[in-house]
Amino acid sequence: MRRVSLLVFWLGCLVPSSEGVNPGFAGRITRKGLDYACQEGVATLRKDLPAIILPEFSGTYRVKIIGNVNYRFYRLNFRRFELFHSTIEPMPGQGLRVSISNALAEMTGHWELKKRWLKDDGSFELKVDGISISVGLKLGSDATGRPTVTTLDCNTHISNVDIDISGKWEWLYNLFETKVESAFKTVMESKICEIVRTSINSKLQPHLQSLPVTANIDHTSNIDYSLVGPPVATSDCVDLDLKGEFFSTGHRSPAPFPPPPLSFPVDHDRMVQFGISTYFFNTAGDVYYKAESLTFWVVDEMVPQEIKIRLNTSSFQPFIPQLKKLYHNMPMKLKVSPSSAPSLSITPETLSLTPSVDIQAFAILPNSFLAPLFLIGVTSPVSAKVAVNSTRIFGNLKLGRLKFSLKHSDVGFFSVQVLESLINFLTASILIPQMNARLAEGFPLPLLDHLELSNPILQAHQDFLVFASDVRYG
Numbered sequence: 001m002r003r004v005s006l007l008v009f010w011l012g013c014l015v016p017s018s019e020g021v022n023p024g025f026a027g028r029i030t031r032k033g034l035d036y037a038c039q040e041g042v043a044t045l046r047k048d049l050p051a052i053i054l055p056e057f058s059g060t061y062r063v064k065i066i067g068n069v070n071y072r073f074y075r076l077n078f079r080r081f082e083l084f085h086s087t088i089e090p091m092p093g094q095g096l097r098v099s100i101s102n103a104l105a106e107m108t109g110h111w112e113l114k115k116r117w118l119k120d121d122g123s124f125e126l127k128v129d130g131i132s133i134s135v136g137l138k139l140g141s142d143a144t145g146r147p148t149v150t151t152l153d154c155n156t157h158i159s160n161v162d163i164d165i166s167g168k169w170e171w172l173y174n175l176f177e178t179k180v181e182s183a184f185k186t187v188m189e190s191k192i193c194e195i196v197r198t199s200i201n202s203k204l205q206p207h208l209q210s211l212p213v214t215a216n217i218d219h220t221s222n223i224d225y226s227l228v229g230p231p232v233a234t235s236d237c238v239d240l241d242l243k244g245e246f247f248s249t250g251h252r253s254p255a256p257f258p259p260p261p262l263s264f265p266v267d268h269d270r271m272v273q274f275g276i277s278t279y280f281f282n283t284a285g286d287v288y289y290k291a292e293s294l295t296f297w298v299v300d301e302m303v304p305q306e307i308k309i310r311l312n313t314s315s316f317q318p319f320i321p322q323l324k325k326l327y328h329n330m331p332m333k334l335k336v337s338p339s340s341a342p343s344l345s346i347t348p349e350t351l352s353l354t355p356s357v358d359i360q361a362f363a364i365l366p367n368s369f370l371a372p373l374f375l376i377g378v379t380s381p382v383s384a385k386v387a388v389n390s391t392r393i394f395g396n397l398k399l400g401r402l403k404f405s406l407k408h409s410d411v412g413f414f415s416v417q418v419l420e421s422l423i424n425f426l427t428a429s430i431l432i433p434q435m436n437a438r439l440a441e442g443f444p445l446p447l448l449d450h451l452e453l454s455n456p457i458l459q460a461h462q463d464f465l466v467f468a469s470d471v472r473y474g
Ligand SMILES: *[C@@H]1O[C@H](CO)[C@@H](O)[C@H](O)[C@H]1NC(C)=O
Pocket: 308, 309, 310, 311, 312, 313, 314, 315, 329, 330, 331
């Protein structure tokens, strides 16, 4: 299972496809990453191998004088397995090549021999060295956006097989040990590739087919991280382009803007790289905006106690004198909602946002009904910081000076300038901390279990961020 997950990890973090659709999220595994995956794969193989049950094999030999002898070798167990050299390398345009060379295996087992009048059985020791295996894997994607793996080719070569049979008539077995050895060599050479093909077709492939391609974030949104095209192998890396699109839990509709191009240079010093497009963030903004999830209420209780100015009509009387007559000394409530979906731009210098927000003020009447007072439109430049830890992506917002316009008033005209500084103050002390609290919780990265990141780096490019890191599988 661990081996399968590991394979999925390197398939799962694999970027630019030429299929026309730009990704919202891209993953790359560099040569350094492939080397690491290989090292982990070997460790896993070494651990799992003793549990592998090898197939038995039988046949007939013609021995001088004696004639035909039927034999059977069974209950084969690994006693030792050494992998001196193995590699996983990208095969440009195709996929990956997994190679093992000069491996050594020692096995024990039982044997049985039959010849009409002769029947014997016993144990044997088998030493196989100079084992070389080379498997070409073609990486693709299916209609659902899941990765596919097929075996392109498989070659095995064994240099030497040495068998030591013990039994009553050792002198007899010595007569055909060489024959058994060469038969073993032939059988093993073909069996290894058969086992490799079977494992890929009946274990890895179905596992990939069962991988989720969407992740639920909360009651409002999901992320689609299906592949937008087949994985692309170059001489330096293997790239995976994922959709990286937020969509509504209730009803999915196409994003109202296309993803921008996303491609970035290979970071040879790190195992994996992730490209995160403005598309990823802006589809999130669109979904939350349309779901009205970005709307919230500000009430007096939310104003920290140390602040002397309370959210009530008395506080507003100095700049809206009409309030004294209409709604004297009543608590107030503010409804804050964006008037358009927030749209993030990323340049190598900065991440910026210019949201426009509507603030509707209400007086809370003694019967707890809400009386609308006025509607103010607010715009403000916001700069954003984005951070990533091993599992999640986080945000933090900084607000520029708020600009006000009176969109509607139920209490007569008044000058918004006077209000500006007060609202500026309330926004900085309430709105921004609340938004930052949500953004600080973060959104999960499409990473698999048991992965740890180290040596991470985050860089801004035109229209996307690139996160590069080393990974540890544990
Ligand atoms: C309204 O706010 C002012 C301070 O701005 C405060 O002195 C007053 O007690 C508040 N009134 C009510 C009813 O809370």
